Amino acid sequence: MLDLKNVSVKYGNFTAIKDINIRVDKGEIVVLLGANGAGKSTTFRTISGLKTPFKGNVLLEDDLIDNKPPDKIVKQGIVQCAEDRKLFPEMSVQENMMMGAYIHRKKKNKIKQTLKEVYKLFPVLYEKRKNPAGSLSGGQQQMLAIGRALMSKPKLMLLDEPSIGLAPLIVEQMFESIKQINKEGTTILLAEQNAHAALSIADKGYVYENGNIVVEGSSKELFANEEVRKAYIGA
Amino acid sequence: MDVLLQQLFNGLTIGSVYSLVALGLTLVYGILHIPNFAHGALYMVGAYITYTIMTSLGLHYLLSILTSIIAVGMISVLMERLVFHPLKDSTPIQHKVAAIGMLLFLESFAQLIWGADYQQMETPFGQVIDFFGLTVTMQRLIIVITAVVAMILLYLFLKKTFTGATIIAMAQNREGAHLVGINTNKVAMLTFFISGVLAALGASLTSPINLVFPSMGHLVILKAFVIIIIGGMGSIPGAILGGYIIGFSESIGATYISSDYSDIISFALLVIILTIKPQGIFSKGGV
Ligand SMILES: Nc1ncnc2c1ncn2[C@@H]1O[C@H](COP(=O)(O)OP(=O)(O)O)[C@@H](O)[C@H]1O
Ligand SMILES: [Mg+2]
Numbered sequence: 001m002l003d004l005k006n007v008s009v010k011y012g013n014f015t016a017i018k019d020i021n022i023r024v025d026k027g028e029i030v031v032l033l034g035a036n037g038a039g040k041s042t043t044f045r046t047i048s049g050l051k052t053p054f055k056g057n058v059l060l061e062d063d064l065i066d067n068k069p070p071d072k073i074v075k076q077g078i079v080q081c082a083e084d085r086k087l088f089p090e091m092s093v094q095e096n097m098m099m100g101a102y103i104h105r106k107k108k109n110k111i112k113q114t115l116k117e118v119y120k121l122f123p124v125l126y127e128k129r130k131n132p133a134g135s136l137s138g139g140q141q142q143m144l145a146i147g148r149a150l151m152s153k154p155k156l157m158l159l160d161e162p163s164i165g166l167a168p169l170i171v172e173q174m175f176e177s178i179k180q181i182n183k184e185g186t187t188i189l190l191a192e193q194n195a196h197a198a199l200s201i202a203d204k205g206y207v208y209e210n211g212n213i214v215v216e217g218s219s220k221e222l223f224a225n226e227e228v229r230k231a232y233i234g235a
Numbered sequence: 236m237d238v239l240l241q242q243l244f245n246g247l248t249i250g251s252v253y254s255l256v257a258l259g260l261t262l263v264y265g266i267l268h269i270p271n272f273a274h275g276a277l278y279m280v281g282a283y284i285t286y287t288i289m290t291s292l293g294l295h296y297l298l299s300i301l302t303s304i305i306a307v308g309m310i311s312v313l314m315e316r317l318v319f320h321p322l323k324d325s326t327p328i329q330h331k332v333a334a335i336g337m338l339l340f341l342e343s344f345a346q347l348i349w350g351a352d353y354q355q356m357e358t359p360f361g362q363v364i365d366f367f368g369l370t371v372t373m374q375r376l377i378i379v380i381t382a383v384v385a386m387i388l389l390y391l392f393l394k395k396t397f398t399g400a401t402i403i404a405m406a407q408n409r410e411g412a413h414l415v416g417i418n419t420n421k422v423a424m425l426t427f428f429i430s431g432v433l434a435a436l437g438a439s440l441t442s443p444i445n446l447v448f449p450s451m452g453h454l455v456i457l458k459a460f461v462i463i464i465i466g467g468m469g470s471i472p473g474a475i476l477g478g479y480i481i482g483f484s485e486s487i488g489a490t491y492i493s494s495d496y497s498d499i500i501s502f503a504l505l506v507i508i509l510t511i512k513p514q515g516i517f518s519k520g521g522v
Contacts, residue, residue: 088408
């Protein structure tokens with residue numbers, strides 16, 4: 001479904017990611033692991049069209065997307081929940097959700113249906129639908145970011161560190177929801193520092209170090225990998 | 236009592252115009268994140284275009300306004316495309332310099348075409364009418380009604396349509412807007428268009444009771460800055476409320492203190508309000 005081929009991205013003169021090769025197949029959950037600053041978000045920004053690669057290609061179902069603007073990429077079915085959520089803080093929860101459905105704005109009935117589905121997945125968002133997004137707790141804001149992304153009915157969802165800053169119990173719920181979303185047909189590319197939780201729901205993973213992919217493999221292989229265990233799982 | 240009511244109505248008139256101008260300024264602030272200093276020049280150009288269409292083509296006042304607001308809306312879009320868009324990755328100070336450059340350019344341009352003289356704009360609505368016991372000119376009534384209708388339409392557009400909501404969304408989080416699939420270039424152009432329309436509308440409505448001249452935008456834009464600072468940068472209700480606060484205080488100040496000081500009143504209010512609420516009355520970005 002998604003292919004990154006030898007992708008390199010620079011900020012000014014600084015190369016943030018080098019020769020990255022990633023493949024995500026339909027229906028999978030794929031995880032990008034790595035410490036802070038390793039290049040996970042840069043990879044996501046590139047897929048979403050917020051950054052243009054300086055070298056290499058990004059393909060969605062054999063269609064080149066690396067020179068397309070962000071709004072075209074959303075229309076093609078890739079949506080991102082960014083690290084800092086990027087909600088519209090003074091709009092209500094429901095208004096945020098509606099903006100998520102922007103690309104389907106002419107299909108009012110379809111939007112209503114999707115809204116119902118998302119509220120079913122995150123009932124707390126329904127309870128808070130009239131509150132401004134900025135007034136929600138961290139976990140609720142993360143749910144709203146995921147909910148807003150789901151409103152575009154994506155084929156592929158990019159989730160950048162959804163567990164960051166959340167209490168362990170909420171993290172567990174978050175990963176349950178991600179599994180559920182995947183089961184209902186959305187392919188997922190996940191960036192995480194919480195390797196244990198991420199690998200337990202993922203099919204496969206890539207490990208980043210200083211802008212390079214140093215290890216890749218199925219979740220089982222990564223769990224079994226001595227270095228990965230030491231560096232990211234801590235056992 | 237009568238004097239007070241009369242002055243309140245005058246306040247409503249000036250306040251309506253201030254609100255229109257401040258609304259355009261606050262909307263564009265959501266896109267540029269700096270106050271657009273050239274906004275006052277758009278206001279001035281709007282007055283001149285209405286004036287020119289009336290005098291040289293002989294069109295009706297209202298029809299001239301309609302033509303003028305569309306023309307200034309387009310000039311404003313052009314300004315976004317040619318000046319601000321190419322600077323989108325540069326620093327705020329560069330935006331400010333560009334905005335001041337546009338202001339100077341448009342003012343010299345007006346001086347070149349229309350000269351430095353003061354012009355008087357005629358209105359077909361000069362008659363005096365009795366309005367709930369107040370003696371007012373039809374023109375002032377039209378200013379208030381048109382401004383209020385324009386503000387209600389703008390509010391409905393921003394609040395009830397997807398296209399309008401993209402303006403609010405982009406002001407609150409530009410990357411968030413990208414990530415839900417909004418074409419932010421289109422939003423920027425739309426916002427500049429609306430802002431130009433509002434400036435030209437305000438100018439054309441108030442010109443028959445003031446005068447038309449190249450630097451007519453200075454004082455108005457200065458007050459619009461005061462208004463959006465008082466109301467909270469980027470806040471829409473803040474711009475409306477702030478406009479009326481300044482309008483009422485000026486007209487009441489002119490009666491009970493002295494008309495010589497009416498322009499100082501808004502700046503005095505700025506100091507007082509910011510001392511009490513340093514962030515302005517409303518926080519930024521809301522509707
Ligand atoms: N806007 C930017 N300008 C310059 N350097 C950046 C920018 N964003 C990220 N970087 C750098 O790129 C590298 C990768 O960052 P990032 O992709 O955010 O990593 P991660 O998401 O894995 O924490 C880091 O060294 C970071 O400092
Ligand atoms: Mg990151």
